[in-house]
Amino acid sequence: MATRIEVDEIAPPRARYGPIDWMGGWKTCVVGSIAILVLNLVHWWYVSSHAWTAGIDASSPEFTKYFRSLVWIQLILIGAGTGLWWGWLVRTGRRIVAVKVTADEEVRRIAVFWGLVAMTSVTLYVMASFWPNQDGSWHQTAVRDTALTPPHIPMFYWWFPAGITMTVGTYLYGRYRLPKIYGAEKGFPWSFFFLIAASVTEMMQVAFNEWAHSLWILEEIFAAPFHWPFVLYGWLASGIFALWAETLIRLLGIEKEVEDAATLAKAA
């Protein structure tokens, strides 16, 4: 565990933009959210381009070429990307967690944190609304002869894991970059517990979903009871609202500290 030490203050890395400028602290929010939407549309384009020609028969060589290979590419990319990002957050975080920061820098980090929360929100939209719609249209139309159907591949083996990547990554950012809110000494926040639990249990529910389809029904009834856990687990993501509230409370604290410092300086 990192030992907290007092060294020189960290100021925002880029003086060109302020902590609450769109291209300053908010850059993560704007660029990150758009990047996820663009990536998702590219994903949709690939799947929709090949689903009806190569995705119908899971035993065909075309299916292996266009879809089974996609599963492996996705799993390798999301696994490696997640490991690298989390590892970077922890490794660099341990070095800076104990370093005192200026008010500007802490506000910039809160804005970045909100950006990560925004990216999480967009990711959860993609996994819980965008792809389930394709899941419905495909599985109520085409015959299911594999668990790795064209809509399942992007949804269950990229965007569901991406939900875990984003929720845990956002927590790691908060734990090491915003220690006054999420520092390890406070214990584990319930807000993140619910949010991370939502993404992890959704991933686990995928296994039950496939098992249940193989046991009860290969055809698709969306309101089938064995689908309901997807909804119940999804509700846990409500913890995201507590993240906005917790950081706003700290932001008010920073405003107060800045105000008090200005009053003191004036009095002196």
Place this chain on the structure above:
Amino acid sequence: MARTAQEALQLTTLLNKKYKYFDYKWDLVFWVTALPIVAAAADITKLLFAGDWDFWTDWKDRQWWMTLTPFAMIIIPSALQYIQWLAWKFPTGFTYTAVGLWLVAWFGRWLQWDVFVNYPLNFVWPATIVPAAIFADWVLLKSRSFILTSILGGFAFTVGFWVANYITLAPYLQPAELMGRVVTVADVQGMSYIRSATPEYLRMIEHGTLRSFLEETALVSLLFGSTLATAGYWVGQAIGRWLAIWPIMRFMKKV
């Protein structure tokens, strides 16, 4: 209740207070970036509790569609109503969720059902809750009571749901003749667009002796749907209270 002069002064001071870091961007970012997850939560709740009746015109019946769908669609708006009323005293949670759901539902139907599978949108259009949501928010605005909103708002939401969507549905309920039988236009759509993994034996509409109630059928379903909506409202309140608000600044103790 009238404000005292001191309270008015406090509010004015707060309103004119200059902040160094707080500006319009925090509000904008919150309201915009919360919408995807709110809309997705509302959509997945609707899809997996009552989606089959929402997907197809020929499933939009008087037995299940108008009883299950209001229950499924009131849950997340209720959670948002609690959050927004608690945080800002805004009676907007239903409407905010409804608008987000409208956006993602139509985007999904267009891209995934129309463009991807080629079902016409007039067969797979999603039900709207925007007018029903405005009713329910209005009930909270006037009553300032979650209990009254759950009962009166639940009823208004269900009736609003039926009336608003009946306007879209009515043309598809007109009679048509197909292979010597009188069916609805919606039935003709259902038989024309093949859903090989949703065969006829899976179509759950108007079972039992529902049709023997004749013109009372819709009323019976509306009243039962309202009862279910009231229950769904409290499921949403539980989500808002215990999963969204309760965790604020709470931490697990280290073992």
